[in-house]
Amino acid sequence: MQLASLKALNAARQQRRAAVHVTDLASGEGWVIGEGETMNGALGEAVATAFRSGVARAVDVDGRRLFINPHLPQVMIVVIGAVHISQVLAEMAALSGFRVRIIDPRTAFATPERFAGVDLMADWPVDVLAGHPLDRYSALVAVTHDPKIDDDPIATALKVGCFYVGALGSRRTHAARLERLEREGLSKRELARIHAPIGLDIGAASPAEIAVAILAEIINALRRPECSLSMEHLP
Numbered sequence: 273m274q275l276a277s278l279k280a281l282n283a284a285r286q287q288r289r290a291a292v293h294v295t296d297l298a299s300g301e302g303w304v305i306g307e308g309e310t311m312n313g314a315l316g317e318a319v320a321t322a323f324r325s326g327v328a329r330a331v332d333v334d335g336r337r338l339f340i341n342p343h344l345p346q347v348m349i350v351v352i353g354a355v356h357i358s359q360v361l362a363e364m365a366a367l368s369g370f371r372v373r374i375i376d377p378r379t380a381f382a383t384p385e386r387f388a389g390v391d392l393m394a395d396w397p398v399d400v401l402a403g404h405p406l407d408r409y410s411a412l413v414a415v416t417h418d419p420k421i422d423d424d425p426i427a428t429a430l431k432v433g434c435f436y437v438g439a440l441g442s443r444r445t446h447a448a449r450l451e452r453l454e455r456e457g458l459s460k461r462e463l464a465r466i467h468a469p470i471g472l473d474i475g476a477a478s479p480a481e482i483a484v485a486i487l488a489e490i491i492n493a494l495r496r497p498e499c500s501l502s503m504e505h506l507p
Contacts, residue, residue: 273302280304281343288345288407292322295339297330325495345409346371347494352397352425353416354381357440360483361413362390368487375400377421397425411436411490413470417445419452427453430462436493438470438486467493 277293281304284291290307294315305311311319315338318331322342330339349365351358354376362372373391376382382394393400406412412429414422417440426449429437439449446468453463471485472492 277302277304280306284343285345288409290323290342290344290409292319293341293343294319295341297337297339345407347409347411348373349411349413349490350375350401350406350425350429352376352412352414352422353440354378354383354387354392354394355415356479357415357483357486358413359386360480361486362387364483364487365490366390368491370490373404375425376416378416397421398428401425401428406432406434408433408435410434411438411493413438413486413490415440415470417441419449423449423452423456426466427456427458430458430465436467436490437465438467438489440470440482441468443469 273293281291281293284304284306292305293302294305295302305319307323310316314331314333318333318338318340322328322340323344326342326344328339328341330337332338346369348371349361351361351372351374354374358374362374365372371391373393374382374387375393375395375397377394377396379394382392384392406425406429410429410432412425412434414426414437416422422439426437426439439446441449446466449468450463450466454460467489470489471482472489474481474485474488476482476485
């Protein structure tokens with residue numbers, strides 16, 4: 273790999289931006305295409321597929337054999353609420369290769385004993401997110417049932433374009449949530465991106481089953497953005 277390509281990939285990684293490295297397998301020539309760069313034709317389609325899937329592959333474009341290697345920021349699942357659902361979700365998400373951060377100002381819930389080995393922050397989300405900002409490779413999961421804790425990070429996640437925003441609660445609870453967030457200036461289009469009730473509809477009942485439904489919905493939004501309300505916010 274040429275030095276220029278390596279520098280470009282390192283810069284993208286530091287900024288948590290997606291990039292693909294393209295190599296001409298005949299000549300060895302390589303170059304980097306960054307997230308947001310406009311590409312047309314077969315190469316543009318191959319790059320878009322690589323951004324969505326995260327899978328490297330060889331493709332034939334205009335008579336050339338090219339190797340498309342995506343470099344994507346690691347997805348961060350930020351969970352607001354150190355509840356039973358979060359305990360299971362943190363374990364399953366880590367096994368699936370995601371980074372997980374749990375945020376909850378309620379120190380009775382946010383204890384190292386309940387979340388051993390988890391990135392746990394017992395502080396208000398507004399303060400944590402000021403130093404650890406969300407981005408579009410972040411999934412926001414709000415499960416406290418407390419508007420004082422959930423509403424601000426949900427609004428922040430919508431504004432920055434997180435690829436997934438989900439919130440626990442009944443349809444009635446969510447309707448009240450939408451009214452509050454709309455009063456805070458969020459548009460109906462932005463609010464329509466919230467997955468609520470949270471998780472795929474698999475009839476989940478227990479905290480563990482709800483965690484399965486949430487993780488499945490996150491993966492669906494990440495890997496199949498065309499099936500998700502968040503598709504316009506992915507590369």
